[in-house]
Amino acid sequence: MSNTPIIELKNLSKSYPVAGKSFYALKDVSISFKKAEFTGVVGPSGSGKTTLLNIIGSLDSPSSGTALVLNNNISELTHSQAAKLRNHHIGFIFQVFNLLPVYTVYENVEFALLLQNFSAEKRKKMVLEALEWVGLQDHKDKKPDKLSGGESQRVAIARAMVKSPKILLADEPTANLDAENAHSILKTMKTLNKELDTTFIFSTHDEKVMKYLSRTIVLKDGKIDKERANKSRT
Amino acid sequence: MINFLIKGILRDRTKSLIPICVITIGVSITVFMAGFVKGVMSDFVSTTAKLDSGHLKIMTKPYYENKDQIPNDLAILNLSMLTRTLDSSFPNLKWVPRIKFGGILDVPDKNGETILQGPGIGLGIHLFDKSKGELARLSINKSLIRGSIPNSPDEIILSESFSRKLKVNPGDLVTYFGATMEGSMVFESFKMSGTVNFGNPVLDKSTFIIDFNEAQKILDMENGTGELLGFFNNDIYDDVSSLKIEKSFNASYENSSDEFAPIMVSLRNQNDLGSTIDLINTFSSIFIFIFVLAMSMVLWNTGLIGGLRRFQEFGIRLAIGESKRHVYFSLLIESFFIGLIGSSIGTFLGVSFCYYMQENGIDISAALENSAIIFPSVLKAEVTPDLFYIGFIPGLLSMVFGSSLSGRGIFRRNTANLFKELEV
Ligand SMILES: Nc1ncnc2c1ncn2[C@@H]1O[C@H](COP(=O)(O)OP(=O)(O)O)[C@@H](O)[C@H]1O
Ligand SMILES: [Mg+2]
Numbered sequence: 001m002s003n004t005p006i007i008e009l010k011n012l013s014k015s016y017p018v019a020g021k022s023f024y025a026l027k028d029v030s031i032s033f034k035k036a037e038f039t040g041v042v043g044p045s046g047s048g049k050t051t052l053l054n055i056i057g058s059l060d061s062p063s064s065g066t067a068l069v070l071n072n073n074i075s076e077l078t079h080s081q082a083a084k085l086r087n088h089h090i091g092f093i094f095q096v097f098n099l100l101p102v103y104t105v106y107e108n109v110e111f112a113l114l115l116q117n118f119s120a121e122k123r124k125k126m127v128l129e130a131l132e133w134v135g136l137q138d139h140k141d142k143k144p145d146k147l148s149g150g151e152s153q154r155v156a157i158a159r160a161m162v163k164s165p166k167i168l169l170a171d172e173p174t175a176n177l178d179a180e181n182a183h184s185i186l187k188t189m190k191t192l193n194k195e196l197d198t199t200f201i202f203s204t205h206d207e208k209v210m211k212y213l214s215r216t217i218v219l220k221d222g223k224i225d226k227e228r229a230n231k232s233r234t
Numbered sequence: 235m236i237n238f239l240i241k242g243i244l245r246d247r248t249k250s251l252i253p254i255c256v257i258t259i260g261v262s263i264t265v266f267m268a269g270f271v272k273g274v275m276s277d278f279v280s281t282t283a284k285l286d287s288g289h290l291k292i293m294t295k296p297y298y299e300n301k302d303q304i305p306n307d308l309a310i311l312n313l314s315m316l317t318r319t320l321d322s323s324f325p326n327l328k329w330v331p332r333i334k335f336g337g338i339l340d341v342p343d344k345n346g347e348t349i350l351q352g353p354g355i356g357l358g359i360h361l362f363d364k365s366k367g368e369l370a371r372l373s374i375n376k377s378l379i380r381g382s383i384p385n386s387p388d389e390i391i392l393s394e395s396f397s398r399k400l401k402v403n404p405g406d407l408v409t410y411f412g413a414t415m416e417g418s419m420v421f422e423s424f425k426m427s428g429t430v431n432f433g434n435p436v437l438d439k440s441t442f443i444i445d446f447n448e449a450q451k452i453l454d455m456e457n458g459t460g461e462l463l464g465f466f467n468n469d470i471y472d473d474v475s476s477l478k479i480e481k482s483f484n485a486s487y488e489n490s491s492d493e494f495a496p497i498m499v500s501l502r503n504q505n506d507l508g509s510t511i512d513l514i515n516t517f518s519s520i521f522i523f524i525f526v527l528a529m530s531m532v533l534w535n536t537g538l539i540g541g542l543r544r545f546q547e548f549g550i551r552l553a554i555g556e557s558k559r560h561v562y563f564s565l566l567i568e569s570f571f572i573g574l575i576g577s578s579i580g581t582f583l584g585v586s587f588c589y590y591m592q593e594n595g596i597d598i599s600a601a602l603e604n605s606a607i608i609f610p611s612v613l614k615a616e617v618t619p620d621l622f623y624i625g626f627i628p629g630l631l632s633m634v635f636g637s638s639l640s641g642r643g644i645f646r647r648n649t650a651n652l653f654k655e656l657e658v
Binding site for chain 2: 085
């Protein structure tokens with residue numbers, strides 16, 4: 001079971017019209033991801049990492065090629081089907097601006113559950129549990145502006161994970177963090193990856209992240225440059 | 235979800251307080267201006283009606299054609315019969331005769347020698363016949379400055395400024411010099427009982443008032459009157475029905491061979507009042523339209539300025555799995571309620587302020603000192619039913635309209651771009 005890919009990209013390209021010509025942010029990318037992977041997409045700025053994650057997350061659609069995510073062809077989804085896919089199965093963490101400033105930590109996490117019909121009681125249980133995963137139970141009533149960068153990213157993780165998604169996409173989650181916070185966040189994510197069998201896909205160009213990855217995909221100018229599996233860690 | 239969005243609105247001032255303030259201000263100003271224009275307008279109409287034109291006025295045709303000269307030789311001479319006919323034909327109107335007449339008031343010393351004299355306009359109105367309601371209509375009691383209202387036919391009231399000019403005080407004697415309707419000389423002594431100030435520059439200049447019956451008598455106008463004024467029983471000028479009445483009355487005299495046949499003229503058709511009314515109404519409509527437009531622009535901008543902050547919110551909501559349509563509609567509903575709140579408060583404030591201005595008003599008599607038209611010297615607002623929607627609906631619509639436009643702007647972008655905007 002765990003060997004069947006849950007994400008399959010075939011000859012995926014994404015181009016933008018720039019100055020009358022097509023500029024390829026992604027070019028002929030073919031790759032697949034299996035359940036419970038902990039994979040990093042690595043590459044310099046502008047190499048297409050964000051574009052790749054956004055297509056997998058159905059926030060964007062490919063110009064050509066196919067992207068199959070949990071058996072959904074991303075190009076063929078309607079807006080509301082894509083929304084539903086995200087709602088139930090995909091969690092996002094961004095580099096910055098993850099949290100809504102007017103809501104408390106608790107509410108930010110709860111937000112992810114409101115579109116599904118959980119009872120208030122169930123929601124509360126789930127939110128508190130998610131906050132426990134990231135060690136922020138005591139901060140649940142704070143507003144985001146009272147949190148450090150590391151804490152904010154932890155809340156973002158809690159919000160992305162609270163619905164136990166099949167896939168978690170994190171776009172340079174440690175880029176704005178110091179080493180200590182970066183490591184602690186990576187550890188948290190790694191733990192969740194193991195406990196919940198969620199497939200984690202990162203984009204990063206942060207060296208600190210590399211050693212946590214079980215698989216690394218290197219992007220360069222929108223193409224896969226090389227790929228390696230890291231066997232080193234347990 | 236709804237609770238959640240409401241919480242967000244309440245906590246984020248750029249979503250709630252600021253647009254609510256903009257709408258409140260815009261709506262209240264619109265409402266107030268509308269009420270103010272209305273109030274001044276209807277005050278203007280009702281003052282004109284009471285002091286001069288009536289809601290309808292009957293004169294003989296030749297009198298009407300020369301009315302500036304107050305030609306009492308062309309007066310109506312079958313007053314009682316005419317009044318009876320009118321009472322039965324138009325039961326919702328009340329008819330009161332008034333005689334205007336020119337002449338000189340002379341102030342004699344003990345020996346009858348003239349101390350001072352000056353030309354004035356006399357007004358013969360029913361002072362003693364309560365059923366005619368003239369005292370109330372001209373609010374003579376309220377306008378009284380010195381002395382009292384006449385108690386007998388040989389008493390006279392002067393406008394305050396005329397009495398000052400003639401240096402007479404209540405109790406003093408004045409002599410009226412003038413002519414009867416046939417042209418013979420008249421001089422008649424009156425005791426001045428008091429002075430009035432109508433708050434109307436035209437009337438306040440050099441008017442004197444005596445009882446209608448007395449005026450008939452000294453001017454030799456038995457069963458006659460210069461003018462016969464009609465007032466709707468509810469005291470409110472009704473443009474449409476007054477025109478109808480005017481038409482039907484005049485139709486009945488169309489083929490009359492009598493050169494002194496009466497003619498009825500509605501308030502609208504007297505002294506070009508109609509075009510003044512229309513002009514003011516047009517201006518106020520244009521004003522309100524422009525105001526609503528400006529308010530929409532401001533709201534739209536408020537929406538757009540909030541937009542960048544909202545990219546973040548929308549981006550996160552979309553990423554979490556809300557559909558575009560859901561986000562968009564929640565934005566519209568949100569702005570609908572913000573508009574509702576702002577418009578309600580704005581309407582409430584506007585109407586309250588109008589009400590205050592209806593009860594109080596601004597005194598502009600100083601500015602009108604030398605004005606030639608009858609115009610109220612205290613500007614008042616008026617609370618009418620349409621004030622409750624004239625600002626409310628545009629306030630609501632402009633908010634929804636503004637955010638639907640700014641919302642569309644955001645939604646035309648690719649979803650992914652919402653996030654790229656955030657990357658900075
Ligand atoms: N909407 C767009 N229009 C034009 N070019 C774009 C657009 N979005 C991204 N790009 C370009 O595509 C390339 C890849 O972008 P991105 O996926 O954001 O790279 P990364 O996340 O690796 O920095 C960049 O060169 C970027 O300028
Ligand atoms: Mg990027």
